[in-house]
Amino acid sequence: MESYQPAANMADSLKQKLQLFIACRKLKDLDYISKSDPFVEVYVKHDERSHWVLVGKTETIQNSLDPQFATPIVMDYYFEKNQEIRFEVYDEDPSQKEKQGTHQTNVASLLGAKNQTYYAPLVLDKKSKENRGSIVITTDAVKDSNKSAIISLECSKLKSKKEFFGLVSTNHPFLEIKRCRTRESTLEDIRDAIKVYTSPVLKPTLNPVFNLGEISLDKLCNNDIDLPLLFQVWSYQKSGKHRIYGTVQGSVRQMVDQVGVEHSIIKKQGNPYGTMTFSRFDYIEKPTMVDYLRSGWKISLSVAIDFTASNGELSEPSSLHYIDPNNPAKMTQYEQAIYNIGNILEPYDSDRNFPVFGFGAKPRFCGIEQVSHCFPLNGKENPEVEGVQGILEAYRNAMYGGIGLYGPTNFTPCLQAMANFIKDRVSLCEYNIMLYITDGAITDMDETIEEIVKASHLPMSIIIVGVGTANFSRMEDLDSDGQMLRDKYGNCASRDIVQFVQFNNYSSDVSYLHEDVLREVPGQLVRYMANNGISPNPVAHAQY
Structure with missing residues (x-):
């Protein structure tokens, strides 16, 4: 008799989506002239080994000490796990955010509250006893439909x-x-x-x-x-x-x-x-992503890798690009992100050819001695490589090929190159996911926002994975879950296409990485189709 083995999808069978609706009462007023402008960020730890992960934030409500937020926080719930959850309430000011209070509990307590409406006091920190108001969380299980x-x-x-x-x-x-x-x-x-x-x-x-x-x-x-x-x-x-x-x-x-x-x-x-x-x-x-894939659409992956000097000298063990000569099989954080996300997406692309770029370096293996902010990582005119293995091989070849780390961290050139690549292939029914892996803050933020607003009209999503320990606070501005991104000229994105995560939040269990970064893609794909009047019909695609 064979021994019992848990089903591979057991975790999925026990996973359910929850909606959290948040309100606050009698918040401390942190403004001198008017009342505070509060919003809430919600963080979850999936288990004892994992780090805190931002799962969502509410909209900002102006001049209110008793806000009731309309933006629900949607999160995955696992019955079999002790998921801790933390609510951080902030007052939004033009130049910064000031913490009003925080509360930490576990998801089981939210579900176990009477009528699934949970009340709790806010505190500034563990030592403070100052009254900072209270928080009210109402929880509903999501009944999925499209x-x-x-x-x-x-x-x-x-x-x-x-x-x-x-x-x-x-x-x-x-x-x-x-x-x-x-x-x-x-x-x-x-x-x-x-x-x-x-x-x-x-x-x-x-x-x-x-x-x-x-x-x-x-x-x-x-x-x-x-x-x-x-x-x-x-x-x-x-x-x-x-x-x-x-x-x-x-x-x-x-x-x-x-x-x-x-x-x-x-x-x-x-x-x-x-x-x-x-x-x-x-x-x-509405149609689902599966409906579009069934009718001929495919998902393609492109990658842009940060080779700026802030990653650290290649020969130093502290470098984020360091390859240990005594243990060359050990992956860098860049490789781990490529491997975990790429292996999920590769089967969706029938030809498995993915464009891969580097930026912020002198790509000597391409015969270029000047700093380039967008170069093909394979050193060829056609930036495509075959499969995730091809991406990893191009990365290693660049490491061994005499690449010179430089800077600054400019996102715009790779975005423009990928946008042009997509425009040339728009008749092929491809939806592209562009994976940026970077160790630092974007230095051309205004231009990047402008390109993302333009890209929101193309069949693409952008995933940014931050590696290392830099300050990635500005990246959250691109992940416009609260409101649509708007460039300095007032142009508004047609949809939210950016998802940002910090790699270190998954260092104890990288398996959660691909789940969190890819969660929003199906909705972004369907939104693109709806905005452009594309139905899951192969004939309609050929006309488009």
């Missing part, structure tokens, strides 16, 4: 509050959507509702029009189209004490059936304060 709602609505005849001498107060309306916890919830249960959407603040008007665009159903109603939703209209106040006009309640199912029907906006006392009409409320099921 459905979204497309919503447009308009309000009319909003009542404006009159101030001194009969003057009408300035009215800057905005919309919030909250979802109730159960199907039986009513307007009386607003305090327990979870905020899932906040619109931009509009210019003064008593007849606002809100085009919400597309909202995923897992965020809007956790894929329960009969769950009550609260559509609340507010008047923005600089003090943070916004005035509510009122609420319209209805589920997705009800609103889809009542497009064009005029609803009264009701305040808590039952008085109407205007009307709300949904001009569009559709819910649609």
Whole structure:
């Protein structure tokens, strides 16, 4: 009789996705003139051996000591692991962020709280006893689907509050959507509702029009189209004490059936304060990444490797590029990142030919004595190599071929080269993932942001892996999970295409690296297809 062996996918079978909705109460005011502008970063340790990993952050709410954040934190939950979780609350200032408080617990405690709503005090540090306010975390299991709602609505005849001498107060309306916890919830249960959407603040008007665009159903109603939703209209106040006009309640199912029907906006006392009409409320099921792969699309990998002098002299054991002559099989951090991410992506590409670049060095093996910020790592005109093994071989050949580390750390040339490469192959139905591996801060940040904004219109995603111990705080600016990236000219990215991780957070278990860096790719791919009207149809692809 054979001995029992756990299934290889046992961890996957026990993994589930959670949504964390966060609010804070009575935060300490850290601003002198106005109130604080808080946001929350969430970190998770998958087990005792791993490092803290940033899994998400909320949007920033201006002038509020009692913020309720609409951006959910989506994370993987493993029942069989003791996952620690830390919430760090900051006040956002133009030049820096100031910590307001922190709280650390484990995921099991969040799930075990009454109604899965967890309350806890915030502290500045372990020794401090100062009251810094409290945090409220509401947890829902994600019911996966690929459905979204497309919503447009308009309000009319909003009542404006009159101030001194009969003057009408300035009215800057905005919309919030909250979802109730159960199907039986009513307007009386607003305090327990979870905020899932906040619109931009509009210019003064008593007849606002809100085009919400597309909202995923897992965020809007956790894929329960009969769950009550609260559509609340507010008047923005600089003090943070916004005035509510009122609420319209209805589920997705009800609103889809009542497009064009005029609803009264009701305040808590039952008085109407205007009307709300949904001009569009559709819910649609989008194709998945698998649908596109099945219909002929493939995923391709490209790599850009940092050879700047800040990596350390090649002959020194402290160098991030150091190859131990006594143990040449030992991989550098660069090689480990290539190996772990590349082996996941290689099977998705039928020809397994990947462009590979180096930057920030003198590539003497190419016959070049000047500093280059984008050179083919194989030393040939065509930068493609075969498979992950080809990437690793090109890397080692460069190490042994007399490369001269230099600088600075400019990302733009490799981005431009890859963008041109993709444009020349756009008819081949390839979605490219560009892997940047770097040891330091980007020195051409403005130009890099400009190129990323342009690249958001191309079939590509960008993954940045930071190796070593440098300060990578600016990299988080590129990973625009809270809001779309915008360049210095005001141009906005069409979608979020950047994911940044720090390699040292995975030094105890590198197996988590590829999972965290590739998590957002399927959604980014589908978003590109939707933005360009591409359906998972081989005929449509040929026309495109």
